[in-house]
Amino acid sequence: MYPQNFRRPLTAVTLGLCALGVGVRTAHADPAPAFAELLAQSQATAPRLAEARADIARTQGLARQAAVFxxxxxxxxxxxxxxxxxxxxxxxxxxxxxxxxxxELGGKRQARMAAGRAEVTAAQARARSAQVDYAFDLAVGYATAEAADRRMLLAQETLTLAQEDARIASALVDAGREAELRRLQAQAAVQAARAGLDEAKAARATAFGNLTALTGSPAPLTSVAASLLDSRAPLAPGLTPASATAAAFVAAQAEREAAARRLQIERRRAxxxxxxxxxxxxxxxxxxxxxxxxxxxxxxxxxxNRGNIDAARAEISAADARLNAARLEAEAAVRVSETRIAAAETRVVAAREGERTAEEAYRLARVGYEAGKLPLVELVNARRALADARAQTIAAAVERIGAQAAQARLGGFATPGEQ
The missing domain is CATH 2.20.200 (Outer membrane efflux proteins (OEP))
Structure with a gap:
């Protein structure tokens, strides 16, 4: 038998990793607030939303100018x-x-005023679409950053388990119960796990960097204060496919109307x-x-003014094409919205069940290896399967948030719980 001090149960390792995870999180000085709070805060700092507000102000100024004599x-x-x-x-x-x-004859001023009002409406519709798209991107970015954080902790856990398994293998080699090859294989697994941790750290830094840029936060965001992946509340409560109206489709309608008004202006200029x-x-x-x-x-x-009239007609044709594309995309999104969310929920449940099974399989493989009843390759495979199962759980949670965010965008929801 190998020394008693190497017979450490999986629960002890897990508890140690949980303590390590808490230490990693509390070390960050600038955690991102809960998603709903972050979305509300970023309304004033996000560059994309500032651009949309500036576009509204621009069209309002042009509309006022259109009314002057x-x-x-x-x-x-x-x-x-x-x-x-x-x-x-x-x-x-x-x-x-x-x-x-x-x-001015031919109703030029009236045509300009009508076009100015239509441009303001179109800018407001574009701003609304930008807000909805931004809420979608922020939800995905928040979930991606949280998932990257979890993957880093998972990589740290995998490294710790690989190191523990390497110590067990080394003890068995020293006791003459395993060949020296097993020690080398276990050490190679430790090096691979360490490389995986470095990669996970880089991915985490990238994810939080992207989240910081998306929100326009003056201070770098380095962690999340509240989990979005574990949240059970839907991002768009009460939304059904029948009640969904894509903001992009509404914006395309407004832009088509503005194009029609511009054509009237060119006709009046003749x-x-x-x-x-x-x-x-x-x-x-x-x-x-x-x-x-x-x-x-x-x-x-x-x-x-024939050339300008023909150009305005072409703009209407382009606006019609964009409107038709937006309509088809909205209809397709409505059809798959509920199915995608249901599939994502099923995947989350299946992934969690698979993770529990993999945890038990790893525990049994470790007990069997310590007792000399299983080879090292079985333990390595069980550990790899456990890491894959936990990664699948994280990916399934990200997919669920993405499906919910897509449905919220389809319904024109710019903030969580908006009615």
């Missing part, structure tokens, strides 16, 4: 002065002061505008003043 033109003209002969000086000069006012003028003329020689008035209309012989 053309400015009048004030003119002052002096003739017949500082010449030769009788036109020396200003004795025979004529001075004309005029005010010219363009008059109508010539009239410029009326009114003023006074001063005759120095006669010491008299006379009123003048005039009207001018451009002749649409060459420029009838």
């Amino acid at each position: 053309p400015n009048p033109t004030v003119g002052l003209q002096m003739e017949n002065f500082s010449g030769s002969g009788p036109y020396r000086g200003t004795t025979l000069s004529e001075t004309t002061a005029t005010v010219q006012q363009p008059l 109508v010539p505008d009239v410029t009326v003028s009114f003023g006074f003329r001063r005759f120095e020689e006669a010491d008299a003043t006379a009123m003048i008035a005039g009207i001018s209309v451009p002749l649409p012989l060459f420029d009838r």
Whole structure:
């Protein structure tokens, strides 16, 4: 038999790893708050949402500008002065002061105002779609970061178990019950587990870096304060496929309406505008003043705005295509939404059951190896199966959150529990 101090039950190792995991988490100075809180906080810091708000402000400014009238033109003209002969000086000069006012015909101003309102509506719809997409991306990013954290702890656990198994193998080799090859194999497994831990640490740093960039947080996020993967509350409570309306589809509808309004503007621009003028003329020689008035209309012989009208029609065709694509994507998402969530829930249950089975298999393999009834390869395979089972549990939880987030995005939910 090998020394008693190497006969350590799996529960003792697990408890030690749990303590290690707590130490890792508490060492982080800037944990991300719970998902709902982080989503609320990031509304003011996320660059993507700031861009959407700026787009709304831009269209509102353009809409206000569309309602203004053309400015009048004030003119002052002096003739017949500082010449030769009788036109020396200003004795025979004529001075004309005029005010010219363009008059827009064909409903141009009304068309601009309608287009401005449509652009504001489209920008608001795009901002809403951006908020919904952002909530989806943040949920996935949060779950990914939490999963990376768990995978790092799993890699640390795998390393600790590999080291414990290597100590057992070394003790058996020293006792003459195993060949030296078993010690080398166990040490190789330790090195592989250590490399896996380094990879998991790098993946974790990347995941939290991406989460920090996504939220626009001024301080790096290095851990999560509350689990999203273990949360049982749906991200979009009360949502059914029948009640779902994709925000992207609504935005596409608004953009199509804005394109139609822009076409109306281009059609109205083909109508010539009239410029009326009114003023006074001063005759120095006669010491008299006379009123003048005039009207001018451009002749649409060459420029009838055909190119801009055709371009606006093409924009409508493109908007129709985007609207149709958004409709088809929304319909497809509605059909698979419930199925995907149900499949994800089933996978989570199956993964957890598989993890419990793998834990028991590893415990029995370890007992059998310590007793000399099983070879080292059986223990290694059992440990690898346990790590794979736990990784599958993490992946299943991430998939479940992704399915819930996709359904929430489909329903236009920008915050958890939004109705």
